[in-house]
Amino acid sequence: MRVHWTVFEDGDAHVEGQIFEPESQTAKVILFCPGFPGMGAVHFEQRHVATLVQEGYAVVVLRHCGTRLDSPSAPAMVNNGARLRHARQHQQIHLGGAPSSVEYWLSEPLIALKTLTNVYEDIYVFGNSFGALSSLWSLTDPDAPLEKIRHLILVAGAQGVMTDDPETDIMRIWKAEFMTAPRITDKVSFLSVEQDIETLRYAYQQLPERAVKLPAVMALSYIVVTQDEILKPGDADRFKAAIGGRGQIVHDDLDKPYYDHGLMAHDMPDYPTENFLTLLGK
Secondary structure, three states: OEEEEEEEEEOOEEEEEEEEEOOOOOOEEEEEEOOOOOOHHHHHHHHHHHHHHHOOOEEEEEEOOOEEOOOOOHHHHHOOHHHHHHHHHOOOOEHHHOOEOHHHHHHHHHHHHHHHOOOOOEEEEEEEOHHHHHHHHHHOOOOOOOOOEEEEEEEOOOOOOOOOOOOOOHHHHOOHHHHOOHHHHOOEOEOOHHHHHHHHHHHHHHHHHHHOOOOOOOEEEEEEEOOOOOOOHHHHHHHHHHOOOOOEEEEEOOOOOEHHHOEOHHHOOOOOHHHHHHHOOO
16 A cells, blocks of 8 residues: 655645555545544544555545644644654644635535546545535535546535524534634634634535535435434434435444543444445445
8 A cells, every 4th residue: 555645736725635545556536525623534544544445445535724733633633744744844833834714624625626536537525524514515616527426425424404493403513612622723723713603604505505416426325323422313314305315324323432532423433444335336
């Protein structure tokens, strides 16, 4: 397996990520879009990437702009010693050079896809937690290259709809006190959390209408964690209904929390890679 860090560029926009490739050339790639603040990236690398590469997939795991390089969390968030050394040598404090925003994060998958579509024939997109929102937003951008995307898998995804009921309104999970908690701000830096909340509100308002237009040939799956501490099964159900019943819901009854190890059920610590491979048709 070959591993290297890269920067995807699209005009002035860019996003960084780690690429894992089989020794032999492959036409298949998985793009993993991380959540909020992004620890799911290293969890995915630790638990699943080696097996996926053994099965013939290249795997690209994105990292958010604004990820801090100057905190004790940096080695876990980045998971690449060479990138950390480069940051030290060049006095870099953040991936991307500065604090970022949710608005920018929503476009990160699109930035990567514009390069990946020129390299691979079959693209599979995994949107984890917030990454479900960013992947859906990016794939429904008018400039999104969709012809090679075979399957979008929303992994413990934070897709949902806005309602008048505080119990079902998806915005219930996006509170300033959560987004500014030390466990978040020691990992990533934002320009304005207040503006980020407004961006999230706008995205959720627009997304069902945008998602309806995804190509019918693109498979869509939702992995819903039964014991999820953040999301509820109804969030996926309501989103699916809002886009015309599109996609299959896969219930994950396996995952449970390990709080002594800093892991929630939402982090899917027990999910076997074989289940991902089944969804991928292997």
